[in-house]
Amino acid sequence: MSLNSRISQHVSPSSSHPMLSLRFFCSVLFSFPLDLPLFVLLVVEIVDRYDSECVPGAFRGNKVSFIKDSSLPKNCSRILKVRKHMKAPIYIYYQLDNYYQNHRRYVKSRSDQQLLHGLKSSNTGSCEPEESNNGLPVVPCGLIAWSLFNDTYTLIRGTKKLSINRKNIAWKSDRDRKFGKQVYPHNFQNGTLIGGGKLDPNIPVCIDSLLLVISLLFP
Known part of the structure; x- marks a missing residue:
C-alpha cells in the first residue's frame, strides 16, 4: 500500500x-x-x-x-x-x-494530584509558571501539558484519505490509576502565550490519549 x-x-x-x-x-x-x-x-x-x-x-x-x-x-x-x-x-x-525537553524545571512542572483529582487538588506549586492564568487555576497545569504536541498528519492512498485510530495508545492501568475520570481541562491555553495544542473542556483528561502519553513520559 x-x-x-x-x-x-x-x-x-x-x-x-x-x-x-x-x-x-x-x-x-x-x-x-x-x-x-x-x-x-x-x-x-x-x-x-x-x-x-x-x-x-x-x-x-x-x-x-x-x-x-x-x-x-x-x-x-x-x-x-x-x-x-x-x-x-x-x-x-x-x-x-x-x-x-529534559531540563529539570520542565520535567517537574506538573501535578500528579491534580491530574487525579482536578480542581479539588491545591497541590500545584510545582506547575509554575503555568499554575494559573488571570487568577484562575489551570487544569492540567505545568509546562509539560502547556507544550502539548500539536503536529498533525494525514495518510492518503491515491485520493482516498485513510482513517487513523489514536485511541488506547496509553496503558489502561496508567489511565485508571493516574488520571481522574471526572477531571476536565479548565482555563487551559487561555494565556497570551500559547505553548502547544488545545484540549476540549468537555472531554476528561483520561480520554485524551496524546495528553496521557506526553504526561507519562515524565513521571
Missing part, C-alpha cells in the same frame, strides 16, 4: 538541525506445515529534515527573527511518500529528533 503523508509542523530554531522520522510497522503472518505461526515485522522509515524548507528564504540566515515575528505564519506542510506496499493493520511511530 502506498501512502502519502502530509505533516503540518511548527518550526523551531535549532542549531542541531531538527529531523522528522516516520516509521510504519505491519505484521505478516506465515503458517508452516507444523501449524506454528511466525510473525515477521515489516518496517518502513522515512526521515525528513525540515529546518530549511519550512523557513522562508529571506529568513534562513536568521531563523530566530522568523520565529519571533508574530505576523508571519509558522505552519509548514511536508509531503512524504511510502514506496513499499504494506498490509493493514499498519502502526505509525512519529518521532522528532534534536528536540530536548
Whole structure:
C-alpha cells in the first residue's frame, strides 16, 4: 500500500538541525506445515529534515527573527511518500529528533494530584509558571501539558484519505490509576502565550490519549 503523508509542523530554531522520522510497522503472518505461526515485522522509515524548507528564504540566515515575528505564519506542510506496499493493520511511530525537553524545571512542572483529582487538588506549586492564568487555576497545569504536541498528519492512498485510530495508545492501568475520570481541562491555553495544542473542556483528561502519553513520559 502506498501512502502519502502530509505533516503540518511548527518550526523551531535549532542549531542541531531538527529531523522528522516516520516509521510504519505491519505484521505478516506465515503458517508452516507444523501449524506454528511466525510473525515477521515489516518496517518502513522515512526521515525528513525540515529546518530549511519550512523557513522562508529571506529568513534562513536568521531563523530566530522568523520565529519571533508574530505576523508571519509558522505552519509548514511536508509531503512524504511510502514506496513499499504494506498490509493493514499498519502502526505509525512519529518521532522528532534534536528536540530536548529534559531540563529539570520542565520535567517537574506538573501535578500528579491534580491530574487525579482536578480542581479539588491545591497541590500545584510545582506547575509554575503555568499554575494559573488571570487568577484562575489551570487544569492540567505545568509546562509539560502547556507544550502539548500539536503536529498533525494525514495518510492518503491515491485520493482516498485513510482513517487513523489514536485511541488506547496509553496503558489502561496508567489511565485508571493516574488520571481522574471526572477531571476536565479548565482555563487551559487561555494565556497570551500559547505553548502547544488545545484540549476540549468537555472531554476528561483520561480520554485524551496524546495528553496521557506526553504526561507519562515524565513521571
